[in-house]
Structures are given as C-alpha cells and as structure tokens.
Amino acid sequence: MDERAALALLEGELEPVGDDAAVVDGLVVTTDMLHERTDFPAGTTRYTAGWRSVAASLSDVAAMGADATAAVAAYAAPEFVEEELLAFVRGATDVCELVDAEYVGGDLDGHDEFTVATTAIGHTDDPVPRSGARPGDRVCVTGTLGRSGAALRYFDRAADGDQAALERANALFQFEPRVAAGSALAPHASAMMDSSDGLARSLHQLGEASGCGFAVDADPIPIDDAVRAVTDTDDEALEVGTTFGEDFELVVTIPDAELEAAREATDVPLSVIGSVVDAEEGITLDGTRLEDRGYTHGEGT
Amino acid sequence: MDERAALALLEGELEPVGDDAAVVDGLVVTTDMLHERTDFPAGTTRYTAGWRSVAASLSDVAAMGADATAAVAAYAAPEFVEEELLAFVRGATDVCELVDAEYVGGDLDGHDEFTVATTAIGHTDDPVPRSGARPGDRVCVTGTLGRSGAALRYFDRAADGDQAALERANALFQFEPRVAAGSALAPHASAMMDSSDGLARSLHQLGEASGCGFAVDADPIPIDDAVRAVTDTDDEALEVGTTFGEDFELVVTIPDAELEAAREATDVPLSVIGSVVDAEEGITLDGTRLEDRGYTHGEGT
Known part of the structure; x- marks a missing residue:
C-alpha cells in the first residue's frame, strides 16, 4: 500500500474522516513526522527545520479554522x-x-536519521471541514503558491556553494502558517484545507470530500514571484505553483454572498481562482481536466 | 552530548523545567518517539506497539495528575x-x-525503520510537579515494577520459537497507564512522576527537582511476580525492578497526613517504600547509596 491507500484504509477505522486535523470537543489535534532525506534538503538549517516542522502542524490547525494553542x-x-x-x-x-x-518543548531521541515529529494543538467550536463545498461557491487561495518548489531550486544551486541561494532557500522554507487567516475566514467558509499536497491534489481532496467539481482559471492563481525567478516559462511556473505543494496556504470555498465579508476579515491576500461546480463536471483548469498530481508526503514529489 | 545533557540544555531555554509533560493554561501536552531497534524488541506485535507507544505518552499525562483527553x-x-x-x-x-x-489517528510516513511518535493531551487545573517533595513525606509507588524488564527476557526466549513466551512478553508490554490513579492521587501528592526511566533514576530526578533525598527500603518495593519468574535471586529481581525502567508506574510523594486519604482515593495498589529526607542524606536503599542508574530513552538500558 502507498500512503494514500493506507490513509484511506484508516479512514474506515477512525473518525474524523480526512480532515487536516482531528477535533475532540473543540480541541484540535494534528501530528506530522518529517525526515531529513525526504523533507529537509541539504542546506536546511536546524532553525529552518524547527520552524518548518512545527509550522506544518500549525498549518493543519489553521486549515480547521481554529486558533493555535501549543506545539x-x-x-x-x-x-x-x-x-x-x-x-x-x-x-x-x-x-x-x-x-x-x-x-512547549518535547522529546529527544537518538536515531540514525534526523527525524522530527511535531504535534500542534488548537481550539475551535466551529471547525471548517473539507466536506462543505457546494456548487456556486467560489474557490479561493490565500497568499502565494510555489515557494517551496522555488526553495528546492535554490537548495540545488546552494549545493554548488552559492551562499545567497542557501539563504534564499531557507527563507522561502520558513513559511507563515495561516492561523489568523484561517480563523478569520472560518465563519465565511464552506470548506477548507491547506495546500500541503499542492493545489491540484487539494482540489481533488476537497472535491472527493464535498462531492463536487471545480472550474479553476489559471490566470488568477497566485504564483509566487520566487517561482517566476527560477522558472523559464509561464507554463513551468504554473506547474510548480499548482502541483509541487508543501506550500501550506489555505484552499477555501466561500459562498458568493460571503466573499466580500471574507476578504475584509483578513489582511492576507485572498485570490478567487474559480468556482465549485457539480461533481460530473470534474476538476478543470482553463477548461482542461486537472490531474490529481502532487506531493505525497514521505515519498517525494 | 547525550540525551540527558541535551535535555538539561533545553531546560535552560524552555518552560516548564523537567516535568513529565508541559502545561499551558490547564492543557497538558507530552510527546515521545519510539523506534523499532531501541524500543520494540523482535516479536513485538503491531497491536502491542500501538498500545505501548500511546500508553507511554498517556503515562506522562498521568504523572501530572491530569485527565487524559486525546492521543x-x-x-x-x-x-x-x-x-x-x-x-x-x-x-x-x-x-x-x-x-x-x-x-484520534495521526500521520503516516515512509521511513527505513519502524518509528512511532505519539502525543497525548490531557487537562488539569492543578498539575503535580516533580519539585514539591518535602522531608517527612512518604514516597510511594503504584502497581508493580519490573514488568518490562521481565518482558524483555520473555522476548529473548521467544526468539528461539517459544510461542507462549512471545504472548507473555507482549501481554507484559501492554501496560495500563495510571491516569485514573494519577488524578485520584493528585490532590494528596506533593510531587509525582512516572517510573519510565526506572525507580532509581526517578528518585534521582525527583530529588534533583525537589532538592531532597530519599531513604528507601528494599522490602516494600513492589516487584512484579513476572520478574521473580524470570530471575534466580532476590537481588537480581530487585535490580530489574529498580533500574530497568519502562514500567510507567507513578512514583509519588505524599505528606504523612494525606497518606490514608490517598490510599482510599484509588483502587490501584500503593506501596510506601520510604521517606523523603534532606538532600544531604542522599538517596539510599536500605541505608546504602542508590546509584543514578537506569534507562535512558533511545539509548537502551
């Protein structure tokens, strides 16, 4: 079994099904494990590793629309x-x-490979599931996509001794978890998750959970400038921005009537990239089927 | 640096200092990572591994006197x-x-070595620290000691194909976290921790946190029958019971005036094994200095 099959198996055993974090009486809990070989490219500082591994779990808390309490x-x-x-x-x-x-600290452990397991805890009385998207809702993305994909290119350059590339790569890897945006958007959102597996895969997962399709336009997809700086064509930039993942932005569906209120609720840029459609219409990018490709954690891109 | 030195280093950076779990506004959080080579002997079933790894974190919640909420x-x-x-x-x-x-489930991840990271979350408005023991208090232990040490002997036997030994080993490895006992004892306790590093090391850690010594008697130390079954002499049984660790019983100090109430508060056997004394008197077993020996997690016994 690969990881997704195994997760699907567990979903038959465990509640809740497929959200970014579990919720028990308002307590939000999520855990992740990261490994040097698959998650921390050569050149990743321990400061970046500490930031990023904890941030990945905080992003899952954000995706539930919850406040973050501790990690x-x-x-x-x-x-x-x-x-x-x-x-x-x-x-x-x-x-x-x-x-x-x-x-609040944690555990230390001798192990062959540098490995980090993080848990973040949050709170919400009204979690936003993946399953609430309805045809007609707008689909939006916070911030910009592709920073981690760009970071990997800089890490590659840094391997040849480029110190500036190394700093740039580490800075791009230190992302801001969208906790404030998540809780601000929550009252207006019908469904939400983070883009840790890439926009394409996130849309497929939201579509599966909500029983819907998406009609997305390429033009408004907020590709990070860092991606444009390391790619040669718009198509390549779009590919990195939509499928690389590890970005930890929020992918959120919002009923049309709530869109203005949602925009006003947060300072984080919110890009409307398309609409929720019927499941039969599938998931399309500029009218062409968007494949379910992206990052599967622990198995690389 | 070894693990204890590294933990001491982190204690200078992080609150809280040295308790079994962190407490933030009544929320109790603790995390552990376990590895196949160091923590799951050959023959450990995945059922046992699931039980034991989660139980180890629940035991840390118990050691704070907290209720357990989720893992x-x-x-x-x-x-x-x-x-x-x-x-x-x-x-x-x-x-x-x-x-x-x-x-509430968790994360799945591809990795060379079977590795589990668990986090348990609990709640208490009145956590019991390691630092409250005062001379004159009685020092007590819940349940029995040495089950994990005995389990390892059974795992060794099982390696030669002894199926009954394998079952016995797995059963001994599935311990009951003392959550109910911990919260029942909490109102009566001055200091508490779990015995995951062994009784000897636990006493040294309590002594360091509380600034006290302990005068412990060998006779009342509750050595598990399973230990007697796999050892040849009383001395060997005592050695396994006091230094092997990985037992996850509670080591708790209780003022004399509270002892009866503490006994009545829980159905779990509570053995009084000695008294808290001044730090200058050190930590002694039957009048002889008890060395700080035991299990250091991740480094084997």
Missing part, C-alpha cells in the same frame, strides 16, 4: 549538537510566537 | 501493511479507551 516536537538525531538543538528550538519557538501559540 | 500517533514504516496498520490502530484505540481518552 511540541520530538527531535531525533544521530547526535545532539548544542548549537543545532538551540537553533531548532528557536525556529520552533519563533513560528509559534508568530501565530500566538506556545512552543 | 495521536505518527506511524512511519518502510511499507504499509494493512494488517499491521489496523493492529496498531486497535492497540492505540484500546489503551485510549482504557483511560477514557480518544485516539
């Missing part, structure tokens, strides 16, 4: 180097502060 | 086998049900 991390490595550990903790602490959560 | 696990393995995954989830679910917590 923990279990840090496993072949050896414990003081400087690395402190940098990791500072990265984790800084991203928690950014979203008003508390980083 | 999650990130499951990483080289491949996802349906039977193994379902067994893992059933073990995790069963131990959560045992302590009135909800198992």
